[in-house]
Amino acid sequence: MSEAIGVQPVNPVEPFLRTERMPHIWCPGCGIGTTVNCFARALVSSKLPLDKVAVVSGIGCTGRVAGYVRLDSFHTTHGRAIPFATGLKLANPELTVVVYSGDGDLIAIGGNHFIHAARRNADIKVICVNNFIYGMTGGQVAPTTPTAALATTTPYGAFERPFNLPFLAESSGAVYVARWTAYHVRHIAHSMSEAFKKKGLCFIEIIAPCPTLYQRRNHFGDGLEAMRYYKQKSVVRNGANTRDVQIDLQGEIVVGKFVDIERPTLKQAMDLQLRQKLDLPPSNGGGSHELD
Amino acid sequence: MKPKGDRVLTGTQFLDGDQACCEGALAAGANFAAGYPISPSTEIVERFASRIPAVGGVFLQMEDELAASIAIVGATWGGAKAFTVTSGPGFSLMMEHIGYASMTETPCVFVDVQRGGPSTGLPTLPGQADMMQARWGSHGDYEIIALSPNSPQECFDLAIDAFNLAEQYRTPVMFMMDESVGHMTEKVVIPPANEIKVLPRRYTRLPPVEYRPFRPSPEGIPEMVKAGEGYRFHMTGLTHDERGYPAMDWQVQDKLVRRLVGKIRDHAADIVRCEEKHTFDAEIVVVAYGITSRVALKAVEMAREEGIRAGLLRPVVVWPFPEKRIRELAGRMKSLVVVEMNYGQLFYEVERAAGGRVPTSLVSHGGGAVHEPETILAEIRRAAQ
Numbered sequence: 001m002s003e004a005i006g007v008q009p010v011n012p013v014e015p016f017l018r019t020e021r022m023p024h025i026w027c028p029g030c031g032i033g034t035t036v037n038c039f040a041r042a043l044v045s046s047k048l049p050l051d052k053v054a055v056v057s058g059i060g061c062t063g064r065v066a067g068y069v070r071l072d073s074f075h076t077t078h079g080r081a082i083p084f085a086t087g088l089k090l091a092n093p094e095l096t097v098v099v100y101s102g103d104g105d106l107i108a109i110g111g112n113h114f115i116h117a118a119r120r121n122a123d124i125k126v127i128c129v130n131n132f133i134y135g136m137t138g139g140q141v142a143p144t145t146p147t148a149a150l151a152t153t154t155p156y157g158a159f160e161r162p163f164n165l166p167f168l169a170e171s172s173g174a175v176y177v178a179r180w181t182a183y184h185v186r187h188i189a190h191s192m193s194e195a196f197k198k199k200g201l202c203f204i205e206i207i208a209p210c211p212t213l214y215q216r217r218n219h220f221g222d223g224l225e226a227m228r229y230y231k232q233k234s235v236v237r238n239g240a241n242t243r244d245v246q247i248d249l250q251g252e253i254v255v256g257k258f259v260d261i262e263r264p265t266l267k268q269a270m271d272l273q274l275r276q277k278l279d280l281p282p283s284n285g286g287g288s289h290e291l292d
Numbered sequence: 293m294k295p296k297g298d299r300v301l302t303g304t305q306f307l308d309g310d311q312a313c314c315e316g317a318l319a320a321g322a323n324f325a326a327g328y329p330i331s332p333s334t335e336i337v338e339r340f341a342s343r344i345p346a347v348g349g350v351f352l353q354m355e356d357e358l359a360a361s362i363a364i365v366g367a368t369w370g371g372a373k374a375f376t377v378t379s380g381p382g383f384s385l386m387m388e389h390i391g392y393a394s395m396t397e398t399p400c401v402f403v404d405v406q407r408g409g410p411s412t413g414l415p416t417l418p419g420q421a422d423m424m425q426a427r428w429g430s431h432g433d434y435e436i437i438a439l440s441p442n443s444p445q446e447c448f449d450l451a452i453d454a455f456n457l458a459e460q461y462r463t464p465v466m467f468m469m470d471e472s473v474g475h476m477t478e479k480v481v482i483p484p485a486n487e488i489k490v491l492p493r494r495y496t497r498l499p500p501v502e503y504r505p506f507r508p509s510p511e512g513i514p515e516m517v518k519a520g521e522g523y524r525f526h527m528t529g530l531t532h533d534e535r536g537y538p539a540m541d542w543q544v545q546d547k548l549v550r551r552l553v554g555k556i557r558d559h560a561a562d563i564v565r566c567e568e569k570h571t572f573d574a575e576i577v578v579v580a581y582g583i584t585s586r587v588a589l590k591a592v593e594m595a596r597e598e599g600i601r602a603g604l605l606r607p608v609v610v611w612p613f614p615e616k617r618i619r620e621l622a623g624r625m626k627s628l629v630v631v632e633m634n635y636g637q638l639f640y641e642v643e644r645a646a647g648g649r650v651p652t653s654l655v656s657h658g659g660g661a662v663h664e665p666e667t668i669l670a671e672i673r674r675a676a677q
């Protein structure tokens with residue numbers, strides 16, 4: 001097949017990327033790119049119609065994901081990806097809406113939106129890259145920073161208790177909760193494709209290295225060293241009680257799928273309630289289908 | 293209860309300004325609202341929440357105004373015509389997303405039913421002190437469109453205009469009511485749906501390979517798309533090129549922000565709208581807007597009865613400011629008197645437009661009650677001497 005000669009093998013992830021925007025801004029050894037790779041693979045395996053997938057990010061290194069994926073993609077404001085996504089999804093229910101952002105963005109400044117979206121069971125897939133630090137702004141403490149870890153704004157070590165994100169997600173109402181590390185690429189992709197197929201608020205936490213600002217300052221080595229640590233210290237415990245999966249500095253990391261339950265989504269609950277009370281025809285149950 | 297399923301409530305109604313604003317939004321095709329309760333604006337979304345299910349659309353009460361103000365941006369990119377409603381403290385929280393909507397050229401409407409401030413101020417009493425915030429409140433440089441209704445009828449009519457202007461210029465539009473207008477009940481005539489001009493969104497007809505979400509038309513305004521149509525577009529609040537891709541250099545910044553500002557400034561003559569009463573022969577012109585304009589008109593008429601040739605200029609569209617008209621009037625007036633429920637906001641714009649050619653004075657009021665016509669009359673008398 002002479003046409004094939006000289007054709008470079010295409011990286012299977014490439015069709016999902018805005019290659020004209022490469023090189024990306026992420027540092028060597030950063031875990032964010034790894035997660036994007038998994039995301040692309042999950043899109044392939046879940047066979048979603050890509051024209052109907054939208055990615056919404058907040059601000060941060062992870063927030064830049066929206067700018068690199070060749071999908072309808074929205075880079076919003078710091079902390080507000082979730083309410084943007086809530087509006088987008090209600091206005092256009094046929095979209096699969098993925099929120100892709102950092103731990104500071106989603107859980108510090110955006111924490112209020114996160115718990116309410118989970119409570120409502122908004123049909124959005126939240127991918128949270130947790131690098132235990134504010135990357136974009138230069139390594140400040142985050143609400144996920146393990147106690148005693150060094151950050152630029154906790155130069156003598158963090159002294160607050162960090163959030164246990166799966167526990168927060170579950171107790172707020174998320175119907176799907178999983179945690180993996182950047183080492184668990186196949187598991188990440190699998191969880192993502194499960195989440196794409198599931199209705200309601202799905203939360204996937206991915207522990208990922210920020211070698212530049214977190215690993216280095218804390219003398220945890222480089223990105224490769226982080227992978228070694230994840231491999232050694234993570235234990236897969238599917239179905240674990242999320243109360244028990246708190247992360248501490250250099251301790252064990254419990255990973256797995258913790259929650260996978262059914263509950264009506266925001267839109268389903270809204271439609272049901274309105275239809276019952278208003279005696280509306282099924283085609284118009286609080287219907288956002290007329291939104292065109 | 294079976295709610296009325298008509299989008300347009302054609303006929304003569306008795307509505308307060310808040311209700312009329314809601315009806316105007318519905319008549320304009322609004323099918324998405326997100327809000328967070330705050331006096332004296334809440335009645336607008338309460339009515340929307342009760343009306344919209346039967347009409348077709350969504351209301352969602354969000355966890356705060358930051359959420360509400362970006363949910364409408366998300367909904368707009370999902371294809372909705374969307375608005376949010378608030379008052380002072382909530383308006384302050386929405387500022388970041390007014391900037392975001394400007395930067396991403398998202399057509400949507402922000403309603404601010406003004407109350408006395410600063411801070412929590414006077415929750416149930418009128419104010420007009422958010423006028424500069426509406427213009428400048430978000431960081432960075434941008435131009436804004438803001439309307440100021442002075443009656444329930446105008447709350448209906450101008451709400452439609454607000455949505456149309458948002459579509460025409462692909463921009464957020466501020467709808468600057470005040471508590472008095474919001475809560476006063478008057479006759480509102482709602483025309484048949486087919487007599488209401490509603491501007492549809494200007495969606496592109498270009499195929500995805502040719503489309504650029506931020507490439508301006510000759511008038512400076514890009515065409516839109518919505519998510520889910522295969523355009524695979526990107527948008528960001530970062531400085532961006534025509535593709536919507538971030539570009540961190542001053543040339544792209546200059547091109548983008550100059551256009552954002554220009555698309556409104558260059559069309560100011562088309563957007564600006566004033567109502568004038570007795571200005572044809574006036575030597576004293578009172579400038580007032582919103583509820584204050586109604587008291588000011590009374591004062592003008594009282595002055596006329598005394599033989600003082602007074603007139604009223606009411607900016608219906610407040611931003612862009614009718615500076616050309618003020619400049620013309622300043623050329624042949626004896627004095628300009630600005631009446632507003634704050635300690636000087638549009639006053640400075642009037643002064644600037646008058647350019648020192650004519651004395652300009654301010655009748656201020658901190659809010660909580662409307663002016664007494666006599667106070668305004670006293671200033672007209674003084675100015676006429």
Ligand SMILES: Cc1ncc(C[n+]2csc(CCOP(=O)(O)OP(=O)(O)O)c2C)c(N)n1
Binds near residue numbers: 063
């Ligand atoms: C309102 C607002 N406050 C602060 C910032 C500055 N800022 C940008 S990104 C960021 C933190 C990002 O951290 P995280 O979400 O953990 O993402 P990472 O960069 O680590 O991926 C902050 C504070 C901002 N852009 N907007």
Ligand code: SF4
Binds near residue numbers: 031131136209
């Ligand atoms: S600063 Fe950290 S999170 Fe940001 S790109 Fe570099 S390694 Fe990644």
